[in-house]
Amino acid sequence: MHERADAARNRQRVLEAARRLFAERDPATVTMGDIAEAAGVGRATVYRRFPTTAAVAVALLDEHERTLQEAMVGGPPPLGPGAPPADRLAAFYEAMVTLLEEHLPLALGAETGASRFATGAYGSWRLHVRGLLAAAGVPDPDAEVDLVLAPLAPEVFRHQRHDLGLSAERIATALRRQAHALLGEVTASPG
Amino acid sequence: MHERADAARNRQRVLEAARRLFAERDPATVTMGDIAEAAGVGRATVYRRFPTTAAVAVALLDEHERTLQEAMVGGPPPLGPGAPPADRLAAFYEAMVTLLEEHLPLALGAETGASRFATGAYGSWRLHVRGLLAAAGVPDPDAEVDLVLAPLAPEVFRHQRHDLGLSAERIATALRRQAHALLGEVTASPG
DNA sequence: TGATCATCTGGACAACGTGTCCAGTTCTTG
DNA sequence: CAAGAACTGGACACGTTGTCCAGATGATCA
Numbered sequence: 506m507h508e509r510a511d512a513a514r515n516r517q518r519v520l521e522a523a524r525r526l527f528a529e530r531d532p533a534t535v536t537m538g539d540i541a542e543a544a545g546v547g548r549a550t551v552y553r554r555f556p557t558t559a560a561v562a563v564a565l566l567d568e569h570e571r572t573l574q575e576a577m578v579g580g581p582p583p584l585g586p587g588a589p590p591a592d593r594l595a596a597f598y599e600a601m602v603t604l605l606e607e608h609l610p611l612a613l614g615a616e617t618g619a620s621r622f623a624t625g626a627y628g629s630w631r632l633h634v635r636g637l638l639a640a641a642g643v644p645d646p647d648a649e650v651d652l653v654l655a656p657l658a659p660e661v662f663r664h665q666r667h668d669l670g671l672s673a674e675r676i677a678t679a680l681r682r683q684a685h686a687l688l689g690e691v692t693a694s695p696g
Numbered sequence: 697m698h699e700r701a702d703a704a705r706n707r708q709r710v711l712e713a714a715r716r717l718f719a720e721r722d723p724a725t726v727t728m729g730d731i732a733e734a735a736g737v738g739r740a741t742v743y744r745r746f747p748t749t750a751a752v753a754v755a756l757l758d759e760h761e762r763t764l765q766e767a768m769v770g771g772p773p774p775l776g777p778g779a780p781p782a783d784r785l786a787a788f789y790e791a792m793v794t795l796l797e798e799h800l801p802l803a804l805g806a807e808t809g810a811s812r813f814a815t816g817a818y819g820s821w822r823l824h825v826r827g828l829l830a831a832a833g834v835p836d837p838d839a840e841v842d843l844v845l846a847p848l849a850p851e852v853f854r855h856q857r858h859d860l861g862l863s864a865e866r867i868a869t870a871l872r873r874q875a876h877a878l879l880g881e882v883t884a885s886p887g
Numbered sequence: 888t889g890a891t892c893a894t895c896t897g898g899a900c901a902a903c904g905t906g907t908c909c910a911g912t913t914c915t916t917g
Numbered sequence: 918c919a920a921g922a923a924c925t926g927g928a929c930a931c932g933t934t935g936t937c938c939a940g941a942t943g944a945t946c947a
Contacts, residue, residue: 509943512895536933547897552935622855648862648870655852656843664813665842679839687877700914703924727904738926743906 518544519551523561524611532562532614562614563624569608570626573600577633590641594634595684598657601630602677605662612659621658622651630654641688653687656680709735710742714752715802723753723805753805754815760799761817764791768824781832785825786875789848792821793868796853803850812849813842821845832879844878847871 508516522544526535535558541548555561577597582588584596605612621627631650638646638653655661665671699707713734717726726749732739746752768788773779775787796803812818825844829837846852856862 509894511942515896537935538933541897548934549898549936550896553895556935620851620855622851622859644873645866645870647860648856648866649874651852651856651860652847652867652870652874655846655849658846658849660811660813661842661846664811665839668813669838669842671839675836675839676843679836679843682835683840683843683878687874698915700923702913706925728906729904732926739905740907740927741925744924747906 515544515546515550516554518546519554520561520565523558523614524565527562527565527610527614532558532610533617535614557618559615559618562611562617566608566611566615566626569604570629573604574626574629574633576600577629590637591685591688594637594653594688595681597630597634597637598680598684599677601657602662602673602680605657605659606666606673609659609663609666613663616659627654630657637688643688656683706735706737706741707745709737710745711752711756714749714805715756718753718756718801718805723749723801724808726805748809750806750809753802753808757799757802757806757817760795761820764795765817765820765824767791768820781828782876782879785828785844785879786872788821788825788828789871789875790868792848793853793864793871796848796850797857797864800850800854800857804854807850818845821848828879834879847874 519540523535523540526539526543537551537558538548540558540561541551544551551561555564576584577600579585582596583592584600586593588596615621615624631654634653635646635650638649643649662676665676666673710731713736714726714731717730717734728742728749729739731749731752732742735742742752746755767775768791770776773787774783775791777784779787806812806815822841822845826837826841829840829844834840853867856867857864
């Protein structure tokens with residue numbers, strides 16, 4: 506049994522209305538009622554598919570995140586396999602900055618309530634970066650992976666981008682340097 | 697005009713009750729009403745001094761943070777002045793891990809609502825770390841400082857400590873390695 | 888085409904947290 | 918001890934959440 510036509514139509518209305526609302530104002534202040542009203546449907550209609558506003562944002566982010574993940578596992582280097590770990594981490598950082606620059610309101614909206622560690626996307630990035638750390642010879646990848654991912658928290662990007670006024674390119678450059686510093690010479694440590 | 701005796705007494709009751717509540721359950725679920733009830737005072741009495749539950753947590757954290765800050769600016773090396781920037785950053789990381797280990801519930805409680813970037817303590821740490829980055833020859837300290845502080849977000853520590861089960865020492869070791877990787881050889885870059 | 892039935896819809900409801908207000912009380916000052 | 922300032926705590930109005938159910942709508946099948 507496929508989704509009913511009216512249900513599919515309303516789902517689209519809800520998603521589009523939510524995208525607009527998240528972009529227009531502080532994503533943390535968007536309520537289920539706001540989304541329902543903007544979409545022209547009842548509140549229960551929104552609740553039927555999404556338990557929270559964060560879930561709506563996650564749904565909107567999903568396709569973009571999936572595209573990035575595919576490039577990470579099967580795309581061309583340096584983002585995909587083939588390049589040295591330090592270069593791949595730098596490319597990953599750069600791709601994440603692009604993603605945050607394009608969809609920051611959604612990324613912020615996806616964080617309201619539960620932590621980002623619970624999302625499926627975070628798990629994928631974690632797996633990817635952990636592999637890079639291990640390949641580079643980092644002593645304890647399990648302890649470092651979340652530290653390496655921490656600078657990509659949407660709230661950190663928002664702070665740098667808007668409170669501080671830094672350009673996305675400047676942030677990306679800083680992250681690239683850190684990627685090479687963290688993984689560039691690990692195997693050449695004292696021995 | 698000094699604080700009235702009964703007001704001071706109630707302030708202490710509120711702070712002690714809040715400390716207990718934050719430690720007992722998820723700090724994000726503690727409400728002003730809970731604090732008032734546990735302290736044995738009315739809700740408006742709590743509102744008189746603290747606008748939000750986060751403000752209560754900040755007040756409780758304040759003295760501990762101040763102690764750390766004094767050690768940073770005037771204490772013995774490697775945390776205080778005198779040691780190389782990489783060693784000082786490593787010492788700072790280690791001190792922050794200790795602080796988080798001892799007062800994680802308060803740190804998490806202080807984050808509910810507004811972002812941690814707005815707190816005065818964050819500004820002090822930022823200033824300190826920015827100075828270390830500049831002294832180490834990092835090209836763009838303003839862009840890197842918040843990235844270097846990001847792994848210390850209470851939510852990241854909570855994830856590593858409880859979701860992953862890592863020991864505080866293991867996290868501190870990983871951070872020390874990163875500190876040396878990020879600042880250890882910056883001035884010895886290609887030339 | 889028209890009947891049947893599962894699904895969807897949207898307004899209503901109760902519960903909860905927030906922030907404010909003010910009348911009564913308590914403490915400090917002279 | 919009197920007068921005034923400050924504090925207290927219950928009450929109030931508001932907004933959000935999450936659930937529920939009776940009516941409406943669309944898919945299926947004869």
